[in-house]
Amino acid sequence: xxxxxxxxxxxxxxxxxxxxxxxxxxxxxxxxxxxxxxxxxxxxxxxxxxxxxxxxxxxxxxxxxxxxxxxxxxxxxxxxxxxxxxxxxxxxxxxxxxxxxxxxxxxxxxxxxxxxxxxxxxxxxxxxxxxxxxxxxxxxxxxxxxxxxxxxxxxxxxxxxxxxxxxxxxxxxxxxxxxxxxxxxxxxxxxxxxxxxxxxxxxxxxxxxxxxxxxxxxxxxxxxxxxxxxxxxxxxxxxxxxxxxxxxxxxxxxxxxxxxxxxxxxxxxxxxxxxxxxxxxxxxxxxxxxxxxxxxxxxxxxxxxxxxxxxxxxxxxxxxxxxxxxxxxxxxxxxxxxxxxxxxx
Amino acid sequence: xxxxxxxxxxxxxxxxxxxxxxxxxxxxxxxxxxxxxxxxxxxxxxxxxxxxxxxxxxxxxxxxxxxxxxxxxxxxxxxxxxxxxxxxxxxxxxxxxxxxxxxxxxxxxxxxxxxxxxxxxxxxxxxxxxxxxxxxxxxxxxxxxxxxxxxxxxxxxxxxxxxxxxxxxxxxxxxxxxxxxxxxxxxxxxxxxxxxxxxxxxxxxxxxxxxxxxxxxxxxxxxxxxxxxxxxxxxxxxxxxxxxxxxxxxxxxx
Numbered sequence: 001x002x003x004x005x006x007x008x009x010x011x012x013x014x015x016x017x018x019x020x021x022x023x024x025x026x027x028x029x030x031x032x033x034x035x036x037x038x039x040x041x042x043x044x045x046x047x048x049x050x051x052x053x054x055x056x057x058x059x060x061x062x063x064x065x066x067x068x069x070x071x072x073x074x075x076x077x078x079x080x081x082x083x084x085x086x087x088x089x090x091x092x093x094x095x096x097x098x099x100x101x102x103x104x105x106x107x108x109x110x111x112x113x114x115x116x117x118x119x120x121x122x123x124x125x126x127x128x129x130x131x132x133x134x135x136x137x138x139x140x141x142x143x144x145x146x147x148x149x150x151x152x153x154x155x156x157x158x159x160x161x162x163x164x165x166x167x168x169x170x171x172x173x174x175x176x177x178x179x180x181x182x183x184x185x186x187x188x189x190x191x192x193x194x195x196x197x198x199x200x201x202x203x204x205x206x207x208x209x210x211x212x213x214x215x216x217x218x219x220x221x222x223x224x225x226x227x228x229x230x231x232x233x234x235x236x237x238x239x240x241x242x243x244x245x246x247x248x249x250x251x252x253x254x255x256x257x258x259x260x261x262x263x264x265x266x267x268x269x270x271x272x273x274x275x276x277x278x279x280x281x282x283x284x285x286x287x288x289x290x291x292x293x294x295x296x297x298x299x300x301x302x303x304x305x306x307x308x309x310x311x312x313x314x315x316x317x318x319x320x321x322x323x324x325x326x327x328x329x330x331x332x333x334x335x336x337x338x339x340x341x342x343x344x345x
Numbered sequence: 346x347x348x349x350x351x352x353x354x355x356x357x358x359x360x361x362x363x364x365x366x367x368x369x370x371x372x373x374x375x376x377x378x379x380x381x382x383x384x385x386x387x388x389x390x391x392x393x394x395x396x397x398x399x400x401x402x403x404x405x406x407x408x409x410x411x412x413x414x415x416x417x418x419x420x421x422x423x424x425x426x427x428x429x430x431x432x433x434x435x436x437x438x439x440x441x442x443x444x445x446x447x448x449x450x451x452x453x454x455x456x457x458x459x460x461x462x463x464x465x466x467x468x469x470x471x472x473x474x475x476x477x478x479x480x481x482x483x484x485x486x487x488x489x490x491x492x493x494x495x496x497x498x499x500x501x502x503x504x505x506x507x508x509x510x511x512x513x514x515x516x517x518x519x520x521x522x523x524x525x526x527x528x529x530x531x532x533x534x535x536x537x538x539x540x541x542x543x544x545x546x547x548x549x550x551x552x553x554x555x556x557x558x559x560x561x562x563x564x565x566x567x568x569x570x571x572x573x574x575x576x577x578x579x580x581x582x583x584x585x586x587x588x589x590x591x592x593x594x595x596x597x598x599x
Contacts, residue, residue, distance in 0.1 A: 295438075296401065297438050298438050298440060300398075300400055300401060300422060301434065301437065301438045301440070302440070303421070303422040303423045303426070304398050304422050304423075304426050304431075304432055304434075305426055305431075305448075305452040305456075305504065305508065306423055306426035306427045306452055306455050306456040306508070307423055307451070307452060307455045308421070308423040308424075309423075311423075311451075311455050315443060315447075315448075315451050316442065316443070319442035319443045319447070320442055322442075322447075323442055
């Protein structure tokens, strides 16, 4: 086992809040993951050494932990994609596997990638690190649905470099999981580069979700939008760290982050820390969080149509996930998220 | 004709304070009948409607509610709705994230316990929306979010028509509506009578909504008591002369 500090806040807050990072005993890696990969013909796929300078959202210790796996699968995108690159990961029993991915989008092109994660229901551990490089005026959209069950551990780390006028769109949906760590760090270095990140989650039982989203603005007129909408029920836990970092020189930058959490049981644990770091005066940053239960008048109204309390909460949970899932422009993946509420799988 | 609803000596107080609002209501509604509950502001009309639906803001301290032969006093709101009572709210709440179509479909599936095919449901929904002169795009809008007063009331009647209850309580459904909207809502209520044949308890202090309906009985509620029961002619009398005469007869100072 290796003890790792995961999802490290860029600027520490009070220690007693216990939100600066999460210490985790990770199983030592047993090998490389073998995702099912589906690549459109025009994408150039290969293998390269993973960049040493990679800076993702989960943090340095996680990157060092994965360094035994030097090789990364590389996808070079040099056209406007209609059909996505698909990577399907599945964790298996007693496995502690990892994978590294590099996605490069050429100048002015639009890339589309889908990364989905499931498990066989056992106690496997999967660690994936993705380095994204978006050239000038290019755009990458990444959709991801994580349904890893209540036994598996997933560490999903992303780091982006975005050039002038570039854009990164991310939609992540988490539907349960024993321990899920999501980290995304965006380097908005190009002038007028933008990111839009949306997270939807539905955690039940003893699920645990730990998130660290970072937008590091160095370029002028850069923009970020971070939105998380989720539901916690039973004894599930969630920690959400969302940092907008305005670094000196990023004049005219704008950042918004908003989190909306529905707490369905008294036994859930919810921690949220929205952070705006500001070393530049000419910027605009907003953050907000809505955390709570359903208002009693809404509950009464819905019950008056014949739904009991648990059916009402189920419907509201489904509505929240659907709202995020509707942002997924890939029918197969959208269905994967929406079907969860029909089949529970 | 058998009574679908029997309210026997119902006493109701506020949940959060010791103030009794309804002081022993007796009311019988026959199957398929149209009853009108009128009265001045603050009489307790909406409290009665809400109490029949087990609104948690109120507590029943005495009396019984018998619906379709079963004592439903103290039952939860969802069970009362599943048994077949529907209330159209005076101020329907906004439900962000849940579309009109999804909401109604989920409500029907929960009520019947049966899965409805999406195609059949949407066909039925759009046909019903047409009766209410509603743009089909409203099916995909979040329930009541950003709706005008008239649109909210139409959405309530849309639910009434789709859920097909045995008894509908309409709480001030005509309040705040212009003449055209009242006409449309009235058409929806007529459609309910025609296609479902259920009973109606219409709470109102106006009478425009009653113009196209055949009223069976009228009740006047004041100070938490029913002070007069009568026939449909009472609606016209109140329309012309107000409540004063009835309040005086009931020994209530204006």
